[in-house]
Amino acid sequence: MEILAPVGTLENLKIAIAHGADAVYFSAGQFNARAKCQDINLNNLKECVEFAHLFNVKVYLTVNTIVKNSEINDLIKLLDFAINSKVDAFIIQDLAVYYILKNRYTDAVVHASTQMGIHNYEGAKFLEDLGFKRVVLARETTLEDIKLIHEKTNLEIEYFVQGALCVAFSGNCYLSSIENNASGNRGECLQLCRLKYSAFDDNKEVKDGYLLSPSDLCLIKKLNELENAGVCSLKIEGRLRRGAYVAQTVDSYKRALNSNVDLNKEINLLKKVFNRGDYNQGKYLYGDKDVISPSFQNHIGVNIGKITSVKPFKNLYRICICSKNHEIVSNDGLKFINGNNQISVGVGNVEKNGDIYTIYSTKKPKQDSDVYLTCDYAFEEKLCNKQAKLKVNAVVDLISGQQAHVELVCNGTKVDFYSDVVDEAKSCPLNICDVEKTFNKLNDTYFEIENIKINLSNAFVVKSKLNNYKRQAFSLLQQKIIENYNKKIKSKIIDNNFLEKINKKYTEKIENYYIFNNKKQILDIPSKNNIFIYSPLNYENEMIKQEISLIPQNYELYLNLPTVANYLDIQKIDEILNQNSRFIGVMINNYWGMKYCKKYKTILSYTMNIANDITKNILLQFADDFIQTIEPKLAKDFNEGVSYSGKASLMTFVHCPQKTCFKKQCSKNCIYKNLIYKSEGGKSYEIRRTKINSCYFELLKNLSSNNKQLRQCTDLR
Secondary structure, three states: OEEEEEOOOHHHHHHHHHOOOOEEEEOEOEOOOOOOOOOOOOOOHHHHHHHHHHOOOEEEEEEOOOOOHHHHHHHHHHHHHHHHOOOOEEEEOOHHHHHHHHHHEOOOOEEEOHHHOOOOHHHHHHHHHHOOOEEEOOOOOOHHHHHHHHHHOOOEEEEEEEEOOOOOOOOOOOHHHHHHOOOHHHOOOOOHHHOOEEEEEOOEEEEEEOOOOEOOEEOOOOHHHHHHHOOOEEEEOOOOOOHHHHHHHHHHHHHHHHOOOOHHHHHHHHHHHOOOOOOEOOOHHHOOOOOEOOOOOOOOOEEEEEEEEEEEEOOEEEEEEEOOOOOOOOOOEEEEEEOOEEEEEEOOOOEEEOOEEEEEEOOOOOOOOEEEEEEOHHHHHHHHHOOOOEEEEEEEEEEEOOEEEEEEEEOOEEEEEEEEEEEEOOOOOOOHHHHHHHHHOOOOOOEEEEEEEEEEEOEEOOHHHHHHHHHHHHHHHHHHHHHHHHOOOOOOEOOOOHHHHHOOOOOOOOOEEEEEOOHHHOOOOOOOOEEEEEOOOEOOHHHHHHHHHOOOOOOEEEEEOOOOOOHHHHHHHHHHHHHOOOEEEEEEOOHHHHHHOOOOEEEEOHHHOOOOHHHHHHHOOOOOEEEOOOOHHHHHHOOOOEEEEEEEEEEEEOOOHHHHHHOOOOOOOOOOOOOEEEEOOOOEEEEEEEEOOOEEEEEEEEEOOOOOOOOEEEEOO
16 A cells, blocks of 8 residues: 655655655645645745655645635646646645646546545545546545445545544534634634533533544554555645654554554554544544544653652752653653643753653643653654665776766666766776775765676776766766656646636526424425425434425425435435435535435535535536535635525534543434533534434534525524
């Protein structure tokens, strides 16, 4: 399986490759779901791609945000440059990017970002039919659904194995956008999920802490299961992480794939560079709902000891630490944890006396606090200083009266460099040691000599000229390796009017839409020119039959399809639709629902993230209508579609809040309590459960319509 490493900086690109990554992913500054990653841009993109290709490492460019109409020309310029720079594939979220790639360039390779929320066969099949080559599955995808995608499609499957988990289903988190006008779908997420919240049941506080902060993912013990399920690429999260994290994650997964190693030891090494408490070691794969780490929301490292005393010292505190497992040195990072109290310090001067280490800090921790190592300076320095080198076999011919000749062979690529005629030595001919010493000095290149054969005959070459032979020969080799790699990438720009093919006007329908989950919510609304979307909180067929039988026959009924649905959930929904002829349409919240477009009338929810004309026109080839985005900035730029009001889902998630708050175990007879989460700033969010075969949850906030259009989809639930 391919090890795919995150790259946020030039330095981390080199670190990832030095430690054996098979592929890397990064942005070129724009249209990037990690807006803070700006180190790689159009000025150095080609250089970065060439460096990766020199080491036979693939480059996947992230163009994985929602795109505005006003940005299409800038997007095309970026894609043109990337195609000319020979990137291997594009990771995308917005179908506008897909359309441009597929219609402007020959053989462009497109991967579906996890932001597209693909998590079952039906969603994967829809994208395969469009022309996607690979899906980066949602982190919530179960092992059984991975197997089905592998068995029933020809798509490559990429799956996250290490790093931070978003609590919200990818692509459908609107919390940061609604509360702070900073869109997660535009790379601006403020990570409000990592803040503290209090949970209330019947106005009584039942839990507080980091209630929306999941533990980090670590699937190093699940590689056999993933491979057997059909995963071909192991994706490491962390484009904003430091170099040591990139180095260690690639190292550990490389070792786990290629040799019989102690996986517990590797997990401890991984914890050293980043963890938020115990790892999630595959809970989503098997449907486990307990993933939140309410005590920690940031890196805590590994436990190395305890504080034995804290005393004032001048204007500082003298802190004595007992550590038997780690020698504390200057530049280490430590975290002191005592209950909910956490203090982070950098280590300056250290005094050692046996297992007792004395450091000084302006911060005052509590005695008996646990001490965690968050940065092992010497360990990380060693990781980051490793350099990638290619082994070369060389032949150097320096025969007086003949052209100087250097032959270099590296991984099957051979070059022959010829220079001027070699002078005859008058007194001191070259010796083999001099030539070998010169050619072994390759510190300023990405090569190292494995074997060298030197043929000399009464030759005289000054040292500067010999160095020049070496430089030119290795420059030729580097160029040839990159050229040979790039010959495999056939994409090129087609100069045509491809945008005109899909440029059609949106025709507004007359109806308003109303979402409800019981008949009482709609009986007072006139049925004329209205469509009613039934969104049951429990998708039990008999219960649904009974409920909709009480609704007047002249009401046009649609069924709301959940955002997340595993293969068992979809079987249940198929049964509901097949046995209830009252449903003439469906509302689609995720690409998997596109399977119903041929049989039913369809409206696309705001969770489909339609924010430009190209994406709108692609999807309206399949669907009948759409609800505009609830994100304020995006809606201001693109306000077609149906306006939304009512209780909007700002997050969809798969974990169970009841497990987080009450440590309750799952059961068929589970009674869900109507929890309210409150932020430290006093904002309240209702938690709503939807039960199909599995349970799913939404974080809700009441929204007014985000524009002045009369036509609305009103959520009455």
